[in-house]
Amino acid sequence: MTVDNATAKTKFIYELGKLLPHFDSDNQHFRCIAHILNLGAQDLLNNLALNIETDSQEQEQQCEDEEEQVKEYVPNISDSNPRHKSQTFHVTMWGQQLKSESLRKFEELYKEYKNLHAVPGSPGLPRHDNEVCECDEDEDALADQESRVVQTNSGALRRLNLLEQHARETNVEINGIPEHKPENHVSVFKQLSSAVSRPIADTNVLFCTRVRKMDDSSERSCAIVVKLPSTEIRDEILAAVAKFNKATPSEKLHSGHLGYGGKTSPIFVSEHLAPYYKALHARTRHVARDKDYKYVWIRNGRIFVRKNDQSPAKQIKSYENLNNL
Known part of the structure; x- marks a missing residue:
């Protein structure tokens, strides 16, 4: 029995176990999983919100510290007052020196790089063979993992197809019966079973309907699917159709045998795949x-x-x- 997590429901289950001896109130009481998941999700979101708020405060504090460091080394030049002209001049000179020093360092590094590659037989830059080997190993591991995932998915898909087929094992599929509206599918199937000398009762037809075509552009009529109570009755219908077609090879089962007028169309009865x-x-x-x-x-x-x-x-x-x- 499934109920929500209210205390009153727990008491109810406990009292119900007293009244019903065969009811195990401890092992047959299922609490609301949706409520439990909701509580867990709320707790997770609260933790995430707390972490995000903490990270934001740390980032704001870091930005403020950087601004204070900049103010210590760089004078404020936004003021256009003449008394700051000397400070502005010093800041400009400091920027030019920094730019010159950066360019000089870059030229030295570039010359060193050219000299290193200009020497004949120079090994050049280090190849980091260990890193290359690790990358190759990671690539092989990913390839193996991908192969295992593909095999697992293939196995799961195969089992899913088998389960779907197992759910249809008592069904028969009938193709070629003309469509007319309105129509009684159960009566049509009973006419077919009588035509092949295997009459069937209404109680043995659990479900009967037309199904959509796999190719909507096809001019063929929609198939009729009939669900029977057992595979034995299904096999009897299939055997009766095969026997009928074998006995009359020139007049195999067609729509005329079911009482449809006009141009006849062949009728095929098979297992529902x-x-x-x-x-x-x-x-x-x-x-x-x-x-x-x-x-x-x-x-x-x-x-x-x-x-x-x-x-x-x-x-x-x-x-x-x-x-x-």
């Missing part, structure tokens, strides 16, 4: 066609290919597997 595996399946079919693979099929969310009737089946888990076909 997650977006990653759906794109991988499409790419697998393209590669299999180019490399003369005879069979491509899906079983429990996994993609398989087979070169011919005598060759073994190969599972396609990722795009890298397609390079080995």
Whole structure:
């Protein structure tokens, strides 16, 4: 049970534990995590504000000290009163001497630099080999760390795709059924199941709806996704469709079998794949066609290919597997 952090709620949980013997008031009492995080964030912000205020005061004190030092060495020349002319003259002379001394030091350093590089076989400036080695080591460490991060992200993405596929394991996807508004998707699916001699009850259709197309520019109708109570019923529907198409190869399942008039369109029933595996399946079919693979099929969310009737089946888990076909 989750409640806020008020004392009254703690008392309530304690009394509730007395009334309900199976309720553990110590281990089943979850306090409001949002309130706890809020208190922690406020404390953190208060500390940051205190540090910022302290730093600002130190910087202001440092600026004041520097101004006092400047006033000791440089007379105030902002006053245009004639009595400060002598001070102004001395400040100007002091600036010119400082400029001359700086230029002289710079010329000496520049001449020394030119002489150092003019000597044949001179080693020049020191190379700091130790620093170069340390930079190379840091670069290798960063490359290793990047590689580990990429592997970790790839593993997490792979597990996420598997979890998403697992959530769809009892679903079937139907493509090719014309769209009409209004329409009852459950009735359409029941007509399909009756057409392939596998009638299904309303109670076995947990959810049924059309889903958006991956390519909005496509002229094909939106697919219908049906959620069934178990993988056994899903496999029975898929097997019935395959048996129907095999028995009537010239009249495979199409919209006319469901009572739609006009031009008929083929209807395809398959397992409902997650977006990653759906794109991988499409790419697998393209590669299999180019490399003369005879069979491509899906079983429990996994993609398989087979070169011919005598060759073994190969599972396609990722795009890298397609390079080995």
